[in-house]
Amino acid sequence: MGLFSKGRINIVITNRFLRYTYPKKNKKGTLAFGEEKLPEGVIKDGKIDKDVAFSKIINKLVKKHKWKGKNLYFCIPDDTVVIRQMQISAALSKEEANAYVRNQIGVSIHLPFADPSIAIEFLSKEQENQNILLFAYPKEKITAFQAVFKEAGLKSVAVDLTSLSVYRYYYQQRDKEKENVLHIHWNQDALELTAYRDHKAIFIRYMKIEALDEVDSEQAKQVITEYTREITRIIDFYQYSITKGEANINLLLLTGDFPFLKLVREELKNVTTIPLHNIREELPIKFVDALGLALKPEVRKGEQ
Incomplete structure (x- = not known):
């Protein structure tokens, strides 16, 4: 497990469970892991429905494992993510492309929710057009989780999708292309x-x-x-x-x-x-999402 980033907490949230990994003290490159079953209705449709109950669970984990002040990477349920393939002008830089896409939301780009958090990935480029992937997610869901984590003393650094985290783990151990x-x-x-x-x-x-x-x-x-x-x-x-x-x-x-x-x-x-594909299990297979999240490269301030 030597490829895992050290000194940070990785939490995956579903509607029923919260799974996590974090570095083992004095054991370089190894991870401790765990799971909390969430009481029914605490997370509903990927959204915090019972703030007090969820806060108690997070605060208990922070105190138990001495996570206060640690950087946090977390995965949210993928239930409302939108993925779209699009074309934009090939002349745009990544920063300009982000700005262009944001300006087009509600104009030429219509999403099933307001105020999205977005990310784009560049794909292949044609003579005049750049093919991109747009990822959009309701921002209010993300900020609600971030508020609870901040109150508990965790520093939210990056948010990921569960599916992307699992694929990252597969990609790291694949034997054939x-x-x-x-x-x-x-x-x-x-x-x-x-x-x-x-x-x-x-x-x-x-x-x-x-x-x-x-x-x-x-x-x-x-x-x-x-x-x-x-x-x-x-x-x-x-x-x-x-x-x-x-x-x-x-x-x-x-x-x-x-x-x-x-x-x-x-x-x-x-x-x-x-x-x-047969996943080589370092932990029980249900923890693959948390392991893949732990492999996410370190994010600098201002990035996602």
Whole structure:
């Protein structure tokens, strides 16, 4: 684990759990980790719904692990993220492109929420146009988390998406180059499908799942059968609609905290011939998102 950044806290938030990693004292390059189950309704649809309860949980962790004053990197639920491929003038610098996109929101760029937090990534460049990816997320959700963390004595440095963090971990340990990857992040209450082309997230689909605390394997199989149909549909959608027949998914990446991931893996092998990546587990697989977040490069002040 020597590649992990030292001296910072990494927290991943879902609607049901909070997972974290942080450097072990006097053990260079190694991480301590943990998980807190969140009381029902504390986080709802990726948003803090019970401020006092969430604050108590964070303050308890800060005190227990002596995190006060530490830099914090955190992941928020991907339920409302928007990813769009766009074209802008090739003459624009990255800074100018950011300003241009911000000015076009509400004019030529329409989003399902107001006051977004945005980020852009440059893709390929044509003669007159620059292809970009736009990532947009409701700013109010982010600032609500930042306020709680600040009050607890943590210094929020960067925010990431869970899907990007998992892919970062996969990318660091991949053994073969795959250009079209479908990340299947299957949690107890949600299924998130993110398609990557040339290591860039170009499509995301988020689906709520009824969370069942107590479920047997037969009930799980019914749920798995239902949602693997949706996965195969997205695989076809990627080939014929997103890439216009130019590419097809050639690797599946399965992660999440769903307790029956082994059954999901078996069902995927039954319904598709696409290979599944085997993640080398340094921690239980549900912590892959937190491990990937810990691999995020250090961010300088003013960056995200």
